[in-house]
């Protein structure tokens with residue numbers, strides 16, 4: 001047994017696993033490229049061990065032992081990341097946060113709930129829902145991801161337009177830093193006392209420490225909700241309606257615009273061929289939802305939107321978390337993935353067209369489409385789906401070409417390369433196009449200061 005394994009086992013006992021089934025289940029995340037290589041018969045090697053600590057103290061102990069033995073630590077939550085953020089090497093230890101679960105504290109008076117970082121999103125939401133509250137974060141992967149993973153990747157939920165993204169919902173956090181020390185951010189509703197150190201961990205993807213506890217600022221469950229949808233002549237017309245809704249100050253939790261191709265795919269019954277569907281969910285106390293719905297309906301009608309059957313939004317709710325498995329698609333000869341980016345309103349339609357043009361230039365492309373699912377006062381995201389049917393030996397190259405095309409399109413327009421899935425391995429060499437060389441140097445300096453031997457999730461986030 002290696003020295004690090006001996007030390008980990010002596011300190012943490014049965015929290016350390018080395019059996020093949022556990023190593024296989026924890027070695028990587030949902031990244032389509034990893035899954036594709038696996039399916040093609042080129043699997044990634046298994047990690048050295050999986051450690052599942054049951055307390056922050058045990059996390060600190062595991063991190064200290066790995067550091068003392070110069071062994072890399074790959075933190076894993078639910079493993080639902082889609083960018084290769086979890087891909088542990090042969091000599092690396094996976095630290096699973098799934099031993100840090102449950103509601104630690106509910107403070108109803110202050111609308112605060114603290115969870116172990118390894119609590120699954122849906123369990124966290126259900127725990128507060130039972131008391132009449134909501135976290136308000138509904139990523140499509142809510143049943144597959146942990147609350148710590150949400151913070152580590154800056155995840156976005158389907159209700160973000162009203163309620164915000166993870167960084168807006170996070171009140172405070174606790175983390176074990178790369179030297180094994182315990183950091184707790186301040187717990188105050190707002191501060192003007194220097195930089196906000198939560199931001200170091202938000203989006204850090206396991207490279208700057210292990211998030212062990214997360215506190216969210218809650219909301220009361222909405223009293224009323226109204227669903228409505230409108231279809232537009234094309235995607236650009238839908239973007240304009242969306243922009244106007246946000247510009248006027250309305251904040252429906254759900255604002256989603258689908259291009260004509262996706263509108264046909266998702267709303268065949270209610271969307272006429274060639275039109276772009278825009279759906280809304282309005283929520284709030286008293287008459288707020290009705291008042292907002294009425295105003296939004298008038299704005300949409302004035303911009304050429306035609307009201308669609310209410311069934312449209314019901315259909316979206318019924319299928320909103322359904323996704324096909326990569327493997328089923330590979331079996332059919334298809335390689336599929338999604339890529340989300342963001343930009344301001346002025347460039348949104350150009351980014352849409354430029355990215356689709358890049359996909360269309362990739363040999364083997366059979367379909368490419370997009371929707372926008374998160375809107376802001378000054379811009380929105382685009383969420384692309386591409387499907388390829390290449391020869392077996394070209395599957396990986398075609399996959400890489402689509403990603404390269406999307407990143408190039410974003411870089412050329414000065415758009416954001418990642419709206420919510422994070423950087424992982426798939427985007428890391430594009431980070432400088434968004435934050436510049438000076439930004440990358442700053443990030444490297446922070447990493448060097450906290451983790452001089454690059455032991456926390458090496459190979460992720462920071463460009464080569």
Ligand SMILES: Cc1cc2nc3c(=O)[nH]c(=O)nc-3n(C[C@H](O)[C@H](O)[C@H](O)COP(=O)(O)OP(=O)(O)OC[C@H]3O[C@@H](n4cnc5c(N)ncnc54)[C@H](O)[C@@H]3O)c2cc1C
Nearest residue numbers: 077078079080081085139140141146148149155156206211
């Ligand atoms: C079907 C599907 C739908 C999805 N829908 C959405 C969506 O709607 N919105 C969205 O934002 N994302 C979505 N994702 C992506 C993914 O679910 C999110 O990135 C999620 O936040 C990852 O959480 P996780 O617990 O699974 O993290 P993991 O996949 O385990 O890890 C992700 C990264 O975070 C790091 N990490 C995890 N936990 C910690 C921790 N406690 N401390 C430090 N680092 C940590 C890991 O090292 C890794 O780099 C989806 C994924 C799938 C498969």
